[in-house]
Amino acid sequence: MKSWLKVVGYFFLTDAVWIFVLPPVLAWGESGSGWPGFRTALYVVPGLVVLGAGAALALAAIRTLILVGDGSPLPMAPTRRLVTSGPYAVVRNPQALGLFIMSVGAGLLIDSARVWLVPLLVLAYVIVGLLPSERRHLEEAHGDDYREYRTRVPGWLPFSGRS
Numbered sequence: 001m002k003s004w005l006k007v008v009g010y011f012f013l014t015d016a017v018w019i020f021v022l023p024p025v026l027a028w029g030e031s032g033s034g035w036p037g038f039r040t041a042l043y044v045v046p047g048l049v050v051l052g053a054g055a056a057l058a059l060a061a062i063r064t065l066i067l068v069g070d071g072s073p074l075p076m077a078p079t080r081r082l083v084t085s086g087p088y089a090v091v092r093n094p095q096a097l098g099l100f101i102m103s104v105g106a107g108l109l110i111d112s113a114r115v116w117l118v119p120l121l122v123l124a125y126v127i128v129g130l131l132p133s134e135r136r137h138l139e140e141a142h143g144d145d146y147r148e149y150r151t152r153v154p155g156w157l158p159f160s161g162r163s
Helices: 002-027 041-067 094-109 115-153
Strands: none
Touching: 002 041, 002 094, 002 115, 041 094, 094 115
16 A cells, blocks of 8 residues: 555646646746636647546556566666566557646646647656656666567557557
């Protein structure tokens, strides 16, 4: 239970910055009224669905890391086993994909053109900042098993082959 609390707390703290803090900050004052508003129901309903789908994917990935990998996404408590099942059987980076999907949902919700910078910032953060160190760690920890997994499972786009 304690590890679940840490992971869920980590999820909400890190994703809250990307999804609930950064978009309004970027959109602040764009309409001349300070705090940005929401789009019409035509966008809000799909935005909530997309945001929820991204959150569900990220949480399913975290759950799989805990139950199958015997660890967590936290750097101080990494998994002990290479996780290749659940969402990790479809894409190698389901947590990052979930965050990207959530950022698109936020873009649909918030009435701002600037908020569309968030998905681009998420991609830049993940591709430049996160994935290279994660790849090095997984190759060191799991060697040929990880290299074989990389050839078999795409990084981002399900069913696209190796990406």
